[in-house]
Amino acid sequence: MSGEPLAQGTSRRGGSLRGAGPMRRGDALADLGFTEVPTTQDGGADTMRPGALRGAARGRNLDGLAHALFLRLSPVIAAVVLATQVVIAWVNYGDQIRIEGVRAQMMADMTARALARPGWATAYDPQLQALALDPAFRYAVLRDASGSMVGRLGEEPRGRNFERIQVSAEINPGPADQPAGSLTLALSAEGLRANAEKQFVMVLGASLALILAFALALRLAVGRHVLAPLRRLLSAMGQVEHKEWVTVDLAGRHRPSREIADISAAFNRMVEGLRSGDEARHLLAELERTHARLAEANGLVMESLGYARRIQQAVLPGANALREAGLEVAVLWEPLHVVGGDYYWLEEIDGLGIVVVADCTGHGVPGAFLTLIVATALDRILHDQGLRRPEAILAALDGVVRARLRQDAGASGGAPDGSDDGLDCGICVIDRASGTLDFAGAGLALTMLVDGEITRIKGRRHGLGYRRTGREEALAGTTVRLRDGQTFFLMTDGVSDQMGGMSRRLLGHRGVAEILGRHRDLPLAEQVAALETALAVHRGAEPCRDDMALVAFRPTMG
C-alpha cells in the first residue's frame, strides 16, 4: 500500500519538529566542509598558556568559533522553517480532504437523486458507470432498504479508512410502493496524500537549500571579514611575542570588520610603541656596554698612568734636599693629567744649592717623556761635566735635548715631521758661602719677593730645544746678592696661566705675585699652600690649562 510509507514518513518527520532535531552535529554541516574542533573552553585555556598563541595563530580556535556559531544557529533556523511549512501543508491537506468529502457527498446525492425512480433496483448501471468516470473513484455499492446489496462497481477497499473518502446517500423514489435504498460511494484520497507528500518534500528541499546558502554565505563573510583578519592578527601577535615587530595590514582585498579593524589599528599602535621601546632598550643596553668598555679602558689607562706617576715622583727630589745648602724649600707640583712635563731638580753639590725648574712641551705622557730626558741630561751635566754656571748648564741642556730628539739632523733643522719639542727652564745656583745667587732662564723667569716687593728677573725669551730658527738669543746669567727677607720662586707658566675670574682672563704673573705678597709672612710651605688655594679660587669652574710646578726657597737664618 502506498499509504503506509507515507504514514511512517510523516510520523518520523513530525517527531523531528517537536524534538531536539534530527540534525546532529556533523551530518549536514560536515557535508559543508566543517570539521570537529576542540571546545571553546579548551581553546580559552590554551590561549592562557604562554606561547599558546602559536597554536591559536594557526586558526583552529577560530574555526571553533565559526562552528559554534553555525551549529547553534542552523538547527534553529531549520526547525522554524520546517515547522512553518509543515503546518501550512497540514492545514492545506485538511482543507483538501474536506473539499473532497463535500464533492463526494454531492456526487453521491446527485446519483441517488438520479436513481430515485421506479425500478431503480434494476436500472442503476448507467448511473454507476457515470460515477466511475471520476478519476478518484474506487468503489460504489447500492443497497435496498433491507440492506441487501443490489449492485456494485469497483473493488471493495480494505484497510484503514483514512485512505479513502466514503459517503452515503439515501435513494428515495417518492411513491410508497417503490422501495427505498442507499448508495455508498468511496473515493480514493491517495492523490491528495501524494500532493501533500510532494509539497512536504519540496518544503524540506527548500529549507535545506536555504540553510546551505545561509551557512555558505555566513561562512564566506565571517571567513573573509572576521576570521582571516583575526588569523592575521593572531599570527602577528605570535611574531610580536618573539620580538619580531610586525604590524597587521589593514588595507587588504577583504577589509576586516570595523571592530577588528579598530583592534588591529590599536595592535599596530601597540607594536610601534613596543618597537620603539625595544629599540630604546637596545640602544640603552648598547650604550651601557660601550660605557662599560670605555670605563674598563679608562681604568686601565688610569692605572697605567698611576704607575707612571709613581715613577715620575720617584725621580723628583725631596723638598729637604737643600737643607745642607742652607735653603728652606717648598714645592708645588701638580701635573694636569696625573703625570706631566713640569719637572724640578734640587741638589746640593759641594755646598752649592742647585734649583732647576723645567716646563717641557706638552703635558701628560709626552711631557713626562721629555722630563726623563731632562733628568738624565742634568745628571750628566752636573755630575759628569761638573758644570756649575747656570747659563752653561742651560746651554748644555739645550745641546743634549737637541741631540736626543735629533733636532739638528737635516740642514733645514730636521725632518719636516720630526720633533719640534723643547722646554722652558730656569736654573738658580745658590752659594751661601759667597752670599750670591746666580740665575739663568730660557723662557722661565725668577720671581723674587723682598719685604713685600716683587721683582721678576726674566731670562731669555726662547726656550731650550726645538728646531733651530737662527733667532735664538744668547744665554746669560744674572747674579743676585743674598740678604735677609728674600724669598725666591721658580715657577712654570701653568701657575700663572689660570683662566678664570669675573672677566674670564688669565691670572698672570702679576696676579700670582700679588697673592704671594699677601701671604709673605706665612711659613714657606703655608705660603705655597695659600697660593694653591687662591689659584683654585680664581679658576672657579674653569679647568686647569697646564701642568703646574713651583719651587719656593729662601736662605735659612744663621
Place this chain on the structure above:
Amino acid sequence: MDRIQIPATSRSPLVDFDFPAGRLLLRGESYPEDAAAFYGPLLQALRACLDEEGGPLIVDVALSYFNSSSAKALMNLFMPLEDAAEEGREVTIRWLYAQGDDTIAEAGEDFAADFSHARFEMVQETAA
C-alpha cells in the same frame, strides 16, 4: 689659495685664513693636545700663500690663552711672515688683547721683538 675656516673648540681657536682677501684670524684659546698637528697644516698653507705673489696681508691674533706649544707654533707662523715682509710684502700683525690682560699683552710684546720688517701692532680690545 683657498680660504681656511675652522670653528673654535674649547681647546683650539677659531681659524679664518682668508688668503684671497689677505685677512688671517686666530681667535679664542689655544691649548690643543697636539699643537703641531693643529698648526702644521695652517703653517703649510701660510707658506704656500706667501710663495705666491699677493697683496698686503693682515694677520689678527686674538688669543686669550695659549700654552707653550702653541706659543712655539705661533712663532713658527710669524717667522715666514717676517721673512716675507723682509722681501717686500706688506705684512701687518695685529696682536689683540683684552683690556687689562697683562699676560697676553706681555706675550705680544715678546713676539713684537721678533719683527723688524713686518708691522706688529698691539691692539687693546675693550670688553664687549
